[in-house]
Amino acid sequence: MSEARDPLELLRLADPVASxxxxxxxxxxxxALLREISGAGGNTRRRxxxxxxxGLAVTAVAGATSFGQTVVRGSIERFGAWVGGDPGSPASPAxxxxxxxxxxxxxxxxxxxxRLRLLMTRTVAGKRFRLLGFRDGSSLCLRLIRADRPGGxxxxxxxxxxxxxxxxxVAASGTLSxxxxxxxxxxxIGFADDEVERVDVVRQRSGKSRAALANNAFLSLRxxxxxxxxxxxxxxxxxxxxxxxxxxxxxVEFVTAYGIYPRRLRGAPVFVRDFERPKPAALPGPVQSVPxxxxxxxxxxxxxxxxxxxxxxxFRYARALQPDPNSSFRxxxxxxxxxxxLPTKEVPLCVTSLEPLTRTRSLGFRCxxxxxxxxxxxxxxxxxxxxxxxxxxxxxxxxxxxxxSDGVASMELYFHEGRRESVPLKDNTFALLVSRADLPAKLVxxxxxxxxxxxxxLPGPGRVLRCPERSLAALRAPRRRPGPIGxxxxxxxxxxxxxxxxxxxxxxxxxxxxxxxxxxxxxxxxVRYGPPxxxxxxxxxxxxxxxxxxxxxxxxxxxxxxxxxLGLLLRRKxxxxxxxIQKIYGKEYELVEPFGSLRYWGGCGATFDAVGTNRSLTFxxxxxxxxxxxxxxxx
Amino acid sequence: MLNRDxxxxxxxxxxxxxxxxxxxxxxxxxxxxxxxxxxETFLTAWRRRAVLPEGExxxxxxxxxxxxxxxxxxxxxxxxxxxxxQLAAQxxxxxxxxxxxxxxxELEAIRSALERLDPMEQEVLRLAAWEGLSRAExxxxxxxxxxxxxxxxxxARKRLAEELAKENELTxxxxx
Numbered sequence: 001m002s003e004a005r006d007p008l009e010l011l012r013l014a015d016p017v018a019s020x021x022x023x024x025x026x027x028x029x030x031x032a033l034l035r036e037i038s039g040a041g042g043n044t045r046r047r048x049x050x051x052x053x054x055g056l057a058v059t060a061v062a063g064a065t066s067f068g069q070t071v072v073r074g075s076i077e078r079f080g081a082w083v084g085g086d087p088g089s090p091a092s093p094a095x096x097x098x099x100x101x102x103x104x105x106x107x108x109x110x111x112x113x114x115r116l117r118l119l120m121t122r123t124v125a126g127k128r129f130r131l132l133g134f135r136d137g138s139s140l141c142l143r144l145i146r147a148d149r150p151g152g153x154x155x156x157x158x159x160x161x162x163x164x165x166x167x168x169x170v171a172a173s174g175t176l177s178x179x180x181x182x183x184x185x186x187x188x189i190g191f192a193d194d195e196v197e198r199v200d201v202v203r204q205r206s207g208k209s210r211a212a213l214a215n216n217a218f219l220s221l222r223x224x225x226x227x228x229x230x231x232x233x234x235x236x237x238x239x240x241x242x243x244x245x246x247x248x249x250x251x252v253e254f255v256t257a258y259g260i261y262p263r264r265l266r267g268a269p270v271f272v273r274d275f276e277r278p279k280p281a282a283l284p285g286p287v288q289s290v291p292x293x294x295x296x297x298x299x300x301x302x303x304x305x306x307x308x309x310x311x312x313x314x315f316r317y318a319r320a321l322q323p324d325p326n327s328s329f330r331x332x333x334x335x336x337x338x339x340x341x342l343p344t345k346e347v348p349l350c351v352t353s354l355e356p357l358t359r360t361r362s363l364g365f366r367c368x369x370x371x372x373x374x375x376x377x378x379x380x381x382x383x384x385x386x387x388x389x390x391x392x393x394x395x396x397x398x399x400x401x402x403x404x405s406d407g408v409a410s411m412e413l414y415f416h417e418g419r420r421e422s423v424p425l426k427d428n429t430f431a432l433l434v435s436r437a438d439l440p441a442k443l444v445x446x447x448x449x450x451x452x453x454x455x456x457x458l459p460g461p462g463r464v465l466r467c468p469e470r471s472l473a474a475l476r477a478p479r480r481r482p483g484p485i486g487x488x489x490x491x492x493x494x495x496x497x498x499x500x501x502x503x504x505x506x507x508x509x510x511x512x513x514x515x516x517x518x519x520x521x522x523x524x525x526x527v528r529y530g531p532p533x534x535x536x537x538x539x540x541x542x543x544x545x546x547x548x549x550x551x552x553x554x555x556x557x558x559x560x561x562x563x564x565x566l567g568l569l570l571r572r573k574x575x576x577x578x579x580x581i582q583k584i585y586g587k588e589y590e591l592v593e594p595f596g597s598l599r600y601w602g603g604c605g606a607t608f609d610a611v612g613t614n615r616s617l618t619f620x621x622x623x624x625x626x627x628x629x630x631x632x633x634x635x
Numbered sequence: 636m637l638n639r640d641x642x643x644x645x646x647x648x649x650x651x652x653x654x655x656x657x658x659x660x661x662x663x664x665x666x667x668x669x670x671x672x673x674x675e676t677f678l679t680a681w682r683r684r685a686v687l688p689e690g691e692x693x694x695x696x697x698x699x700x701x702x703x704x705x706x707x708x709x710x711x712x713x714x715x716x717x718x719x720x721q722l723a724a725q726x727x728x729x730x731x732x733x734x735x736x737x738x739x740x741e742l743e744a745i746r747s748a749l750e751r752l753d754p755m756e757q758e759v760l761r762l763a764a765w766e767g768l769s770r771a772e773x774x775x776x777x778x779x780x781x782x783x784x785x786x787x788x789x790x791a792r793k794r795l796a797e798e799l800a801k802e803n804e805l806t807x808x809x810x811x
Contacts, residue, residue: 007795011749025649
């Protein structure tokens with residue numbers, strides 16, 4: 001890759017569909033879709049299901065240790081239904097067959113004789129869901145499926161038995177969808193020991209609900225309409241899980257879900273901002289390493305037939321290796337250069353994770369010239385590329401896996417709370433399933449003499465940063481009587497007694513006078529009112545009916561902005577303003593995003609939806625100077 | 636018998652279907668997901684066919700809808716899965732990736748660098764490089780001014796160049 005090349009030009013090379021013949025608008029499939037779309041009509045909200053399942057929301061953290069919570073440890077023997085190996089009842093033949101079909105197609109497979117057990121069945125929104133369980137070596141696995149689609153999307157997750165050392169352990173959270181209009185079911189699955197009497201799942205908006213509990217497993221389901229692109233329902237993510245055991249309610253480790261929200265979608269009270277990536281010295285274990293030798297894997301260079309062959313014709317050499325005999329997970333090792341006649345050392349060596357049941361897992365994730373790979377990366381290469389845990393997921397356990405050079409004799413993980421775990425290493429491949437709540441951690445490779453030859457920090461999950469609880473506007477800002485552009489009525493949604501949203505510029509000029517500045521870009525327009533260098537009021541215009549530009553957003557930066565019933569708005573503290581809006585205008589405005597934590601896109605804010613309309617109200621502060629704002633907009 | 640509105644929609648649908656599908660394939664893990672995005676995008680377009688822009692503005696408008704549809708999906712994806720799946724050689728209609736690992740490694744380095752940018756920077760670059768949109772069209776898709784789109788693109792290019800340099804240093808990919 002040449003550094004001198006234009007990055008856009010390089011990016012064009014990486015276009016995933018550049019060389020693909022795609023069907024055009026007259027193709028059979030395009031015509032079929034057109035028929036379906038035009039048959040959907042205007043009244044049906046969502047005839048076409050958005051197949052968004054196993055939607056494992058990206059997460060921010062509410063990790064136990066980071067919040068100083070105490071987790072009481074138990075032992076595997078307390079999961080009585082699983083100790084005997086036969087929890088629940090056998091899964092149906094259709095479920096077993098669907099599982100086996102998926103398994104046989106995958107690059108990495110669960111054991112052939114894996115028998116699924118039905119742990120519980122629950123119905124939500126008229127749809128039946130079944131929680132299945134099975135063993136995979138030293139792990140217990142759960143699989144949540146729709147009863148009517150046993151081979152369809154699922155939430156499948158495994159937990160190593162060594163991690164079942166708490167009364168309740170969450171395996172995964174995720175969503176499954178069905179119906180038109182689409183209903184999205186958020187599910188949390190996990191294990192609970194014999195002592196657990198109850199598991200409560202707390203969601204942002206709907207609050208606490210009791211999870212179903214049977215056969216040492218728990219299942220929490222909540223169905224909601226998926227909404228539309230334009231009208232999203234407010235988020236209702238799982239934020240906390242508690243287990244009642246021995247009469248005591250205990251906090252259950254759970255990495256909560258939050259994604260990086262595009263600005264225009266409805267936000268959420270918490271957003272991932274910073275990922276915890278401590279320096280090696282801040283974690284237990286060695287802090288310095290010595291260079292590793294040899295920096296190669298000899299058996300790969302000589303293409304020994306280790307592991308299982310991957311059926312990939314175009315590769316010179318492709319093998320799936322099992323680092324841990326107690327897990328069905330495999331590490332894929334691939335050498336290419338089939339037609340080039342190059343020596344093995346000169347061709348790219350790629351290392352990848354192969355998860356069971358996943359047919360389409362990557363090949364060639366971490367690549368480099370075989371001769372250089374370890375010289376450049378050090379004694380081992382992770383199958384992920386530094387993104388490890390930097391964003392979250394519904395799965396609560398993350399795979400630390402990769403390829404180690406011949407110089408590595410052992411590997412260990414040093415967790416931030418002081419625990420040390422040996423990493424299974426076989427045929428130069430290594431893999432360990434770790435709890436996301438236990439990160440950050442340090443992965444250390446040692447040579448035969450015990451010297452650390454590579455240290456890599458695995459970052460912790462994202463952190464939620466709190467917004468400053470301070471007045472929106474500096475109190476020293478001079479007070480003055482607001483003109484018409486500073487007199488708002490949230491109830492009537494008027495400014496200076498006039499409706500502004502939805503009006504054209506000439507109509508607005510007729511009531512507010514001429515703006516101090518007008519700017520236009522493409523099919524947009526912006527106008528500004530207020531003294532020079534201040535933006536007391538900005539109005540944004542967008543094309544609406546017949547291409548006419550109408551006002552779609554009013555943004556106020558005026559600290560003297562006055563509301564008819566609430567008085568001065570932007571001189572209050574955010575929480576106080578939020579409460580005041582809820583108290584005075586609780587019937588007109590519904591809080592969809594409370595003020596609380598920094599948004600991914602910057603700044604802090606709260607959002608209300610005007611009930612029964614397409615209007616919304618947002619207030620907050622922009623970084624870095626924490627300038628206050630309030631805006632009213634229509635979709 | 637199709638009415639005038641429907642005929643016009645059909646014409647625009649046929650002209651843009653392939654481009655919208657390509658847009659979706661570039662941003663989703665699985666072809667099935669891409670087809671769902673296309674379906675959802677055109678369903679929105681069908682419902683709003685009365686305001687669907689004409690001519691050259693149709694495609695950016697559709698990209699804008701698809702962008703939001705994908706954003707809706709994307710929030711519930713694990714990043715690691717996405718990264719991995721982007722490189723999946725088998726299901727993607729991209730035989731070149733499998734055919735030449737040297738190239739795959741380079742592509743991976745580029746995509747890896749791209750993934751380290753913030754989502755808006757990534758989208759601006761993709762729209763410019765993969766969809767070949769002008770600044771004005773990018774502003775249409777993203778709902779910002781043309782000036783803002785130009786600025787975002789400039790910054791994103793610079794950031795991508797920096798990340799590519801880092802990637803080069805990290806993985807030691809050879810020159811193509």
